[in-house]
Amino acid sequence: MSGKPFAPMPMLPRPAILAEKNIRETREGAQRIEALEERVNKLSTLCNALLITFQNHTGFTEEEFLGILKTTEKKQKEVVGCTQCGEILQRGIERCIYCGAPHAHALGKIV
C-alpha cells in the first residue's frame, strides 16, 4: 500500500499545560490586585492624614477642602489635544506624555 505520508501535525498545547498556564496567570493577577489594593489603602490613609494636617494648620473646613477637591477633579477630567502629536491629554499637565511637547503645545486645543 503506497500513498503520501501524512504531513506532521503541528504541536498543539495540551489541555493540562493550558490549564496550568491559566491557573498561574489567574494567581499572578490576584496577587497584582492584592498589591494594588494595599497601595490604594496606604494612599487613602496618607490622604486622610494629609487632610487632618491641612485642616489643623490652615483652619480650612472639610466643606472648603471638598470644594477644592471637586474643582481639582473637574480640571483633571477636562481633556485637550496635543497640537504637536494630536494625542488626547488631561488638562493641567506640563508636557505631553506621548511626544514630550511642552505645556503650551500640550494645551493647544480643547477637544
Ligand SMILES: [Zn+2]
Ligand atoms: Zn504630544
